[in-house]
Every structure is written in structure tokens, then in C-alpha cells.
Amino acid sequence: MVVYGIPNCNTVKKSLDWLKAHQIDFEFHDFKKKGITAEKLNDWCNAFGWETVLNRKGLTWKKLTKEAQTNIDTQEKAIAYLIENTSAIKRPVIEKDGQAILISFDEDRYAQTLG
Template identity: 25%
Template sequence: MTTLYGLKNCDTCKKASKWLDRFGVAYTFVDYREHKPSPETLLEWAGKVGGFEALVNKSSTTWRQLPDARRAPGSEAEWKLLLREYPQLIRRPLVVTDDGALSQGFSDNGFKQRFGVG
């Protein structure tokens, strides 16, 4: 089954959920704030998307409001701590399928290609 990670009140996550519903793709929704990803999960995701820099939404209000020192983590441990403290920094939605494939963001064409619908 597909797992959609995001925030309940995120418009892009809502669009992704509606798309999955419309095309009959079974999924589970996991809210980052209610179920924070484990440090091991964060490390796995970062590895699949090209590092922690690629995992973070740097255009978010939360990111811009962080002190400069927090916006420059110097180690994996600091990244994991930051993302556990502020899970809303993770780009969303983050989609993981049973085969372990991971993608971030939502677009109609991207989802059609990802799920072979169309």
C-alpha cells in the first residue's frame, strides 16, 4: 500500500489525497506532526532523495523563521534533530510505495506517471 506523508491542513497534501481517491489508489495518510518520523526513517528518506538538503522545503515560513545557526546543520545528527523538532520542514507530500520508491511533491502528471494511471 502507498503511504502519503504530510500535514492534514496542507493544501498540496489535500490535492494529492483527492487525486489518489479519484484514481482508486489505496493509501494511508500519516501526519508528520502526529507521527514524527524516526531518525532512521529520516536518514533513509534523505538517502533516497539526495540528502537532507533535498528533503527540506527551504521556501517555508518555518525555515525562514529559524535562527541562522539552525539553518546550517553540520551533521546528520543535527539534521535529524531539526526534522524531528520541525517535521513540517519536510517537503510534502512525501509518497512511499510498497516497493520502497519515494517521491516528493504533487503534480497531476507526476502522479499519473508514478501510479501508471491516465
Template identity: 35%
Template sequence: MSAGPVTLYGLKNCDTCKKALKALDAADRDTAFVDIREEADLDRLVPAWLKAVGAEKLVNRRSTTWRTLSDEEKSGALGDGAAALLKANPTLIKRPVIDTGADILVGWDSGAQQALTQ
């Protein structure tokens, strides 16, 4: 099965991103990798991702970066302050973010795996 190309946004050293890339490669998916710290246009992408999936899904509240935020920053992260916080701290973006051209998928859970590798 070979479906259309996808873009995987993540971090080079992220184990989950590596697993996703490996699985997509095994499924013969044409996948472009974009490092969210070094290559991604977060000014353009973050608002679109927030609109598509919402802050609740996009903000990684299990990250080390999340634990270092103040309570005020944390409360803004799930509301109007999400875009600015995610652009300033790309490691707060739950990974990977996968753009299929039709959908934005966040994380490498069973739903994403089935949608992209079956």
C-alpha cells in the same frame, strides 16, 4: 488502473497533501495517510528519506518554519544537521512524502502525479 498501496506522509491541513490524496483516490490507489506531526515515527523515517532523496529535496525552504531558523540552523539543514532539524521541526519536511514501497517521492509535482495516477 490499480497499483500497489502507497503511504502518504503529510499534514492534515496541507492543501498540497489534500490535492494528492484526492488525486490518488480518483486514480483508485490504496493510500494510507500518516500525519508527520502526530503519527509518524520520524526517528526511523527521516534518515531513510534523507538517504533516498537527500536533504536538498526533503527540506522545505519555502516554509514559514524555515524563515524562523537561524543562519546556522539553515546551513546545517542541508548537511549533517538535516536529520535532527527535520525531526525537531516536522513542518520543515517538504510535503507530501509518498512511499510507494519501491520509491520515495517528495512533493506533488507533475512527475509524482504521473507516476502515481497514470
């Protein structure tokens, strides 16, 4: 299992703490340091929808002009933006056996999905 995120994000911290508390092994991929591929983002967008993968609540998104925000209106444009601005990816994303299974943190969904 791989957890994608950035270590200083509170939501990522909650997720990692939950996984550790439930003794679930994982590898952490810091996409601030290691980057992320368009292919990986495309997989996540196909799994969750590009509008879910794009974090519109974060500071990175809010710094954009309204015009720039409005212009990001397709999966292709969202992926191009997210490659350049990894902080705007909703996090964490959890993959199991190469498949994206969870995004963000919700204790009930984690318990249901990861048991």
C-alpha cells in the same frame, strides 16, 4: 502505499485528492500527530537527497536565523532538525512497499509513477 504529511497542507490536499480521483488506495500518516523516526528521514534523504527533504520554502525554515539555517549543512543535522520540526519536512512523501517513491506533488510525476 503510505502518504506522509500533515492534513492542513495544501500540497498534501492536492496529492490526496489526486490519489482519490484515481482510486488509488493509501494509508495516511500524519507526522504532526504520529511523529517520524530518524531512520525514516534517513531513508527519504537517501532516496531524494536531504536538501530536497528539507523544505526551505516554508515558514518553519524562514523563522530560523540565517546563522541557524547556515548551520544545517549535513544530512545528520537536517534530520535532527526535522525530528524536532516536522513542519519543515517537504510533503507529502509517498512510499510504496516501504520504498520512498515520490516527494511533493507533481501531477505528471504522479501519473508516470502511479499510473
